[in-house]
Amino acid sequence: MTAGGRVWARFGPVALVSTAGVDLGAAPGLRRALADGIERGYSGEVPAAPAGAKCFLLRVDGETVGVFTLVRGVPGSSKATAYAVAIDPAHRGHSYGVQALLGAERRLAGEGCELFTRVPRTNGRGLYFMLRAGFVPVPPEAGHDADDVTWFRRGSRAGAVG
Secondary structure, X not given: OOOEEEEEEEEOOEEEEEEOOOOOOOOHHHHHHHXXXXXXXXXXXXXXXXXXXXXXXXXXXXXXXXXXXXXXXXOOOXXXXXXXXXXXXXXXXXXXXXXXXXXXXXXXXXXXXEEEEEEEOOOHHHHHHXXXXXXXXXXXXXXXXXXXXXXXXXXXXXXXXX
16 A cells, blocks of 8 residues: 555544555455445456546544545536545445545535535445435536436535536
8 A cells, every 4th residue: 555645634533645546456455445336246457546636545543444536627627526435345334435525525615626426327335325425416517427427416406517
């Protein structure tokens, strides 16, 4: 696992710590978590983060419990998208993923940026997770990968992501 940098955001016990990347070979729990983000039981290659993505380790009491990937400027200016919120299966059930989203949302709001998320439609558990976390589905902006993902934003605001 690549060593982390400084704390970018915090919510409750969860700290989002900047990192250059994660060696999934050295972190099989995180690899499993990212694969589950595609589809439960997915066994193929985990895709690389999108160009321009920032990767954060989710740390609780100094221990890495998950990863969080963020892309700014998507789906538009003054917006950012959480592309991955993945919690190691050994650390699930503590709301660490929700706390990471809330910490990122608060940090971005302070910068005048709105947080969106996108979940592959093959990931039923991820779709349910976003709803439980207070995110609601929104129509995709034309040209985005609308056919295979559902876009979310926080709260009950209606409208397209663009």
